[in-house]
Amino acid sequence: MRVDLAVVGHGAAGLAAALAAAEAQPSARIVVLERTAQPQSGGGTRWSPSNLRMKSSAEVTPDFEADMIAATGGFGDRAYFRRLAREAPEALQWLERHGVEFHSPGYYLSVGPPRIQPVGGGGAIVDALANAAKAAGVNFLYECRAHKLIRGSAGGIEGVSAERADGTGLQIGASAVVLASGGFQGSPAMLREHLGEGAESLRPISAGSAHDEGEGIRMALEAGALAAGDWNGMHSEPTDPRSTGPAPVVLVYPYGIVVDTQGQRFFNEGRGLVHETWEEFSRAIHFSTPGRKAWAILDSRLLDIAGYERAIRSEVPPVRAGSLDDLAALTGIDAHRLRKTIGEYNAACTGDAARFDATRADGLGAADSLVPPKSNWARSLDRPPYLAWPLVGSIAYTFGGIATNDAAEVLGAAGPIAGLYAAGEMTGHFHGSAPNAVAVMRALVFGRIAGRTAIAWTNRNQMKTRQAR
Numbered sequence: 001m002r003v004d005l006a007v008v009g010h011g012a013a014g015l016a017a018a019l020a021a022a023e024a025q026p027s028a029r030i031v032v033l034e035r036t037a038q039p040q041s042g043g044g045t046r047w048s049p050s051n052l053r054m055k056s057s058a059e060v061t062p063d064f065e066a067d068m069i070a071a072t073g074g075f076g077d078r079a080y081f082r083r084l085a086r087e088a089p090e091a092l093q094w095l096e097r098h099g100v101e102f103h104s105p106g107y108y109l110s111v112g113p114p115r116i117q118p119v120g121g122g123g124a125i126v127d128a129l130a131n132a133a134k135a136a137g138v139n140f141l142y143e144c145r146a147h148k149l150i151r152g153s154a155g156g157i158e159g160v161s162a163e164r165a166d167g168t169g170l171q172i173g174a175s176a177v178v179l180a181s182g183g184f185q186g187s188p189a190m191l192r193e194h195l196g197e198g199a200e201s202l203r204p205i206s207a208g209s210a211h212d213e214g215e216g217i218r219m220a221l222e223a224g225a226l227a228a229g230d231w232n233g234m235h236s237e238p239t240d241p242r243s244t245g246p247a248p249v250v251l252v253y254p255y256g257i258v259v260d261t262q263g264q265r266f267f268n269e270g271r272g273l274v275h276e277t278w279e280e281f282s283r284a285i286h287f288s289t290p291g292r293k294a295w296a297i298l299d300s301r302l303l304d305i306a307g308y309e310r311a312i313r314s315e316v317p318p319v320r321a322g323s324l325d326d327l328a329a330l331t332g333i334d335a336h337r338l339r340k341t342i343g344e345y346n347a348a349c350t351g352d353a354a355r356f357d358a359t360r361a362d363g364l365g366a367a368d369s370l371v372p373p374k375s376n377w378a379r380s381l382d383r384p385p386y387l388a389w390p391l392v393g394s395i396a397y398t399f400g401g402i403a404t405n406d407a408a409e410v411l412g413a414a415g416p417i418a419g420l421y422a423a424g425e426m427t428g429h430f431h432g433s434a435p436n437a438v439a440v441m442r443a444l445v446f447g448r449i450a451g452r453t454a455i456a457w458t459n460r461n462q463m464k465t466r467q468a469r
Contacts, residue, residue: 003029003139004458006160006174007451008146008216010034011043011208012050012122012440013424014180015129016091016447019098021178021455022136028455030138031172033162035145035181036211042126043182044397044425047206047246050122051437055114057092057102060085067113071435075230080429083406084438084445091445098128108251108311109358110273115437122440144170147215149177149223149420156418157223175458176419178450179410180443183398183425184214185234194231194400198287205237205394206246212397216426220402223420224412229428231400235439236282239394240314241293247396248314250389251278254377255305255358256298257345258391260289263328263337265345270376272361274311275436282393294391295331297342299383305358318387327386345370346380353379397439401428408450419457421450 004025007018010032018032034041053061061067068081092102101119118124134140143165150159150173159173184190186209188200195202204210221227240248251274258267258281267284271277285294302308321327324342328335348370355364356379366378402410404427409416423446425439 001031001170002173003031004174005030005176005178005451005454006172007032007178007180008160009043009180009182009424010036010041010126010130011045011180011182011424011443012125012129013443013447013450014178015126015133016444017178017180017421017423017451017454018138019129019133019136020448020451022133022138024452025455025459026136028458032133032138032140033144033146033160034140034142036143038142040207040211041142042123042208043212044206044208045122045440045443046126047208048122048440049117049247050125050440051115051117052092052441053113053435053437054088054092054116054441056116057096058089060088061113068435068438071433072429072431075431077406077429079406083449084442087445087449088441091448094448095125095128095444098132100124100128106307106310108274109305109307110275111359112273112275113436125440125444145215146181146219149219151223154418155224157420175461176421176454178454179216179220179420179422179426180424180447180450181216181426182212183401184217185212185395185398186210187213190214191395194398195234196232196287198292201292202236202286202395203239203241203392205239205396209396212425216422217401220410220420220422224417225410225420226403226412227400227428228403229399229401230431233399233430233432235279235396235399235434236286236393237278237396238282238285238391240316240389241392242316242390243314245313245315249312250296250314250391251311252298252302252308253281253296253391255302256296256381257342257374258294258296259333259338259341260294261291261333263333263341265341265372266294268372268374270365270374270378279433285391286393292392295333296389296391297327297381298387299381300385301379301383302387308358314389318389320385320387322384322386324386327388331388331390342381345374346382348374349378349380351378397425399428399430399434401426403428404446407453408446409453419461421454423447423450
């Protein structure tokens with residue numbers, strides 16, 4: 001097969017690249033390679049609520065670039081985030097022209113930077129872009145896994161080798177390749193290698209995340225790409241292991257306490273707003289607790305918080321009991337230890353409970369004697385019924401990847417690798433913690449940039465070839 005552009009990956013980044021290229025050059029031959037069957041396609045995007053750090057589809061949040069540099073601990077590429085901010089409105093309005101609608105549903109219970117969300121979540125983005133790309137003549141190869149980039153004699157990329165589900169090989173010659181196949185959150189071996197012992201058992205937050213095995217990153221590194229980003233970093237969240245749905249987060253833990261399976265507190269539940277603590281918290285559950293499991297325990301005061309349901313995406317009701325002994329029996333926690341832990345916590349809650357405010361860091365801390373401390377939302381747990389949710393740490397995506405610039409060009413030791421572009425999770429631009437509500441946003445923006453840049457390269461390269469003849 002010979003094409004002008006091959007795109008590896010069917011999430012927001014890959015679909016944006018394919019459609020943008022097709023719109024820029026309607027006569028171009030473009031193919032999208034997707035490792036899964038069509039009903040499962042869409043990567044992590046399809047299963048994500050796809051919160052976007054925007055005031056509206058026409059305006060990014062104030063101080064966006066500075067916030068990104070702060071979130072990445074000063075390691076972020078200013079040019080990359082500056083272009084993200086500049087082109088995000090155009091990208092979202094482009095989605096609107098393709099039928100995607102946006103709304104502001106609220107974000108759990110916490111205040112924070114404004115966010116909008118596609119109506120229908122990430123699935124609406126995937127379906128709209130895929131349908132538009134197919135209507136524009138883009139060819140889709142499902143159940144076709146890319147495994148190696150084809151390099152030319154001059155070092156540039158000239159295609160990709162792939163394998164179909166039946167084991168037959170496929171060589172695709174291409175003037176340019178866009179890699180958009182996600183991180184390595186679906187590869188137990190890579191997780192263990194880069195995140196440490198035990199990481200291989202991290203639960204994928206969605207079915208789409210489980211398919212991201214890092215092959216695009218590996219292919220690029222083998223072709224000379226530089227590694228970038230925080231290879232020990234990941235975005236993870238606390239989820240309900242009983243749930244079968246995507247991203248079944250339980251984010252009410254700041255308003256009660258969390259204990260391990262032995263009934264011991266191990267984390268400052270009130271250290272900050274939920275999107276400021278969920279990565280650290282979910283890591284603590286997975287790497288520091290017996291059985292890699294915890295319980296969020298609250299009382300009936302939770303039910304008085306307006307909109308508390310927004311912070312719970314699990315469809316499974318909590319364990320509910322009229323006494324701590326009954327709760328211990330239902331959860332398997334040692335009753336004596338649970339009573340002792342909650343008794344010590346209640347004794348430390350000496351502040352004025354009237355100051356409680358679930359939407360902000362309210363300063364209602366527990367007494368200094370409490371270990372670990374609780375910095376905000378410290379109210380005693382003494383009003384039955386008691387509620388408990390089991391929690392595990394679930395991985396959404398990894399931070400380690402390949403180096404790219406603000407034109408989505410993949411960088412090697414000598415600069416951009418000719419004919420190779422990348423976007424989305426597989427590019428290493430996050431460090432320490434994930435900037436809130438930015439993952440899908442950057443996939444869309446830089447996927448679109450990658451498609452336009454790649455097809456422009458293809459046109460120039462083909463013109464040079466014709467002139468040389």
